[in-house]
Amino acid sequence: MYLDVRGNKTYAATGGKEFDNSLPTVMFVHGSGLDHRSWALQTRWFAYNGYSVLAPDLPGHSLSDGKPLESIEDMGAWLAEFIRAAGADSVHAVGHSQGFLDVLELARQAPELLKSITGVGTAGAIPVNPALIDAAANSAGAAAEMLLMWGFGPDAQFGISAVPGMQPIAIGRQIMARNPLYEDLVACNNYREGSAVAKSIDLPSQLVLARKDLLTPFKAGMAFAEELNASVTIIERYGHMLPIEAPRQTLQKLRELIGGLEHSSERK
Amino acid sequence: MSRSSYLKPDTVALHTGYVPESDHGSRAVPVYQTTSYVFESVSDGSSLFNVEQGGHIYSRITNPTVAVLEQRIAALEGGSGAICTASGMSALFTAFITLCSAGDHLISATQIYGSTATLLKHTIKRLGIECSFIPINDEQALRDAIQPNTKMVFCESIGNPGLEIANIPAISAIAHEAGIPLVVDATFATPTLCRPIDHGADIVVHSVTKWMGGHGVAIGGAIVDGGRFDWAQSGRFPELTEPYAPFHGIRFWEEFGPSALAMKMRAESMRDVGAAMSPHNAFLILQGLETLSLRMKQHVANAAQLLAWLQQQESVTWTNYPDMESNPSHALAATLFPQGAGSMLCFGVVGGRAGGAAFIDSLQLASNLANVGDARTLVLHPASTTHSRLTVDDMQAAGISEDMIRVSVGIEDIADIKADFKRGFKAAQRVAGAA
Incomplete structure (x- = not known):
């Protein structure tokens, strides 16, 4: 569906069903240079199993208009405006990589909009290699090549795909090459507030980390989980692009946390 | 890329x-x-x-x-x-x-x-x-x-x-x-x-x-x-x-x-x-x-050698290969196909349609069939087979002539392919001489 956020036409995937704010809502936030399609194998399940789904494309990404946002702080503020524009009271927020930094900022700025937070393939800070930022300044396509080479784990490099016949690395490249990867990477690199935010928020939280993650090494994620007091799952064999590389395992963890919270709130 | x-x-x-x-x-x-x-x-x-x-x-x-x-x-x-x-x-x-x-x-x-x-x-x-x-x-x-x-x-x-x-x-x-x-x-x-x-x-x-x-x-x-x-x-x-x-x-x-x-x-x-x-x-x-790249190298090498040899044969009236220097597409082929423009080539033989038929019928190594891209050398007379349903005008537009022999060059030893084709040319010459 399309919404107006800050005067810009903004796209949000709803998992193939119309958004219904009377249902518990799960919001999925994509990582640097990506879009809502990162969550294609999680959103539809939630939408068809009792939830409403919002998976926005951040401004200037894929199907959303507008200039790309320049800081994680502003992305967090934008997410709050987005949730309100969608008419949701509060959401379970799930973020991949940079998307989780955005969720942390949302939690700092508007905790009343959140029921839980989940980070997938992430950490509390994501410093970016200067060579990657330089590459992105010149060519999103060249930077996408580098990012995807490091981002996908060994199985994906061998062309293994959760969806028969498809090539996730090529799909990722096509999406990233058209999106404002440079702005995202700079915003990621500049963000230093993760630890402070972790100490200030009090929400059910979990991190789903990948053992073979070269971009946000799982040790960094583990350390941040302690600061956040979050439960942690480590998925073996896979790399940074967990929602795409290990969609079933990622979905399972989301179902467990979000389903558990919703179930307990129903009992109350 | x-x-x-x-x-x-x-x-x-x-x-x-x-x-x-x-x-x-x-x-x-x-x-x-x-x-x-x-x-x-x-x-x-x-x-x-x-x-x-x-x-x-x-x-x-x-x-x-x-x-x-x-x-x-x-x-x-x-x-x-x-x-x-x-x-x-x-x-x-x-x-x-x-x-x-x-x-x-x-x-x-x-x-x-x-x-x-x-x-x-x-x-x-x-x-x-x-x-x-x-x-x-x-x-x-x-x-x-x-x-x-x-x-x-x-x-x-x-x-x-x-x-x-x-x-x-x-x-x-x-x-x-x-x-x-x-x-x-x-x-x-x-x-x-x-x-x-x-x-x-x-x-x-x-x-x-x-x-x-x-x-x-x-x-x-x-x-x-x-x-x-x-x-x-x-x-x-x-x-x-x-x-x-x-x-x-x-x-x-x-x-x-x-x-x-x-x-x-x-x-x-x-x-x-x-x-x-x-x-x-x-x-x-x-x-x-699994062996595509190895085979393609040999296919292309054999096609190049066979083409050069065909161009020296008296029984061959014309040849066509995309990468041939006299072909208008030569420069484009070099750009799009730097490793060689495939292993298909065409040529005409003396004796027209009958000469072409005699050539194909006398081959022993190359197979006369409706396929291409086999590791073995394959030949065909398109006007009689794959394109026989087309009108004469459509055939011409498709770049086909009645004397055309289409060759899918295989990866056999090139000497054996040449020897087989020599046999075919003798048969075509007999037809051409009799006409």
Whole structure:
């Protein structure tokens, strides 16, 4: 569906069903240079199993208009405006990589909009290699090549795909090459507030980390989980692009946390 | 260059799409000879049907062995995904009917495989889809042929059997200006010699029966979605951008983006038409694909040597090979096919149609049959066989003459191929002398 956020036409995937704010809502936030399609194998399940789904494309990404946002702080503020524009009271927020930094900022700025937070393939800070930022300044396509080479784990490099016949690395490249990867990477690199935010928020939280993650090494994620007091799952064999590389395992963890919270709130 | 994997092509051909499975550690890709797959639960089955997760339901739609081949071919071509089909013709049919509906129009090169020409000229016309045939490298003719309802431009990277090279960068630029995708049948080149997506093509089709398999024991086809075409910006493809009723109103472009076309073909054509590749054929094609690059080197080397030798033979009236210096397409061939423009060549022999027939009938090593791309040398008289259903005018437009011998040069020792052809020339000379 399309919404107006800050005067810009903004796209949000709803998992193939119309958004219904009377249902518990799960919001999925994509990582640097990506879009809502990162969550294609999680959103539809939630939408068809009792939830409403919002998976926005951040401004200037894929199907959303507008200039790309320049800081994680502003992305967090934008997410709050987005949730309100969608008419949701509060959401379970799930973020991949940079998307989780955005969720942390949302939690700092508007905790009343959140029921839980989940980070997938992430950490509390994501410093970016200067060579990657330089590459992105010149060519999103060249930077996408580098990012995807490091981002996908060994199985994906061998062309293994959760969806028969498809090539996730090529799909990722096509999406990233058209999106404002440079702005995202700079915003990621500049963000230093993760630890402070972790100490200030009090929400059910979990991190789903990948053992073979070269971009946000799982040790960094583990350390941040302690600061956040979050439960942690480590998925073996896979790399940074967990929602795409290990969609079933990622979905399972989301179902467990979000389903558990919703179930307990129903009992109350 | 668009990559599906960071492995080099020779490694992709051997490894992509499969890592040894956990139950038995099979090093080779197993043949999953099964029609269907057990669901873990009712809910699991439901989520597979609803594309909430990836996986296999029924082998008409996907199969694990076929999927390995699909992922491997997609990686070799630099595409976002691939669909394998029962034959090259079913791959073409799938591409055509996925992009075109009744009332639509497409543009095709005149120099194409005879059965493809028949499909475009007669079969899909019955479905209400019109096709304009043009000399594909005539840029003005291409511009003039584009209509408001044109849905695709189609050509072969190397035309069969005229061996015309399609100027893919120029054709795709004109097509894209009008918001139309370019579909290229790249069977004669294989991704070893030319990756059309790198040059601007949007969709690549193969008969994998040919060089990809190379053994001549299995029929199959493939369609590769390049993943770069913006179906929404084009405005010509509501089938991909608007709700698709049979699938809960799914919008393929919004949901899948760079793999929208491949997902649509899977969800619609494989389900409804059912031209699925058998897992056993996929396994056989995979065996061939593993050595594709090695074979193509030998095919191209043999073609070059045979061409040079044919040009010295008194019985040969003319020769044609895309990369030949006297060929107008020489410079283009060097750009698009730096490793060689395939292993198909054509020539005329003395004695006209009868001389050609005598030549073919006297061969002992080369096989007279309706196939190309076998590891063995194959010959054919197109005017009597593959293109016999065309009118004389259509045949001429397709680059065919009555004396034409089409050769798919194999990887045998070149000395043996020459010796066999010498035998053929003697027979042709006898016919020519008697006339």
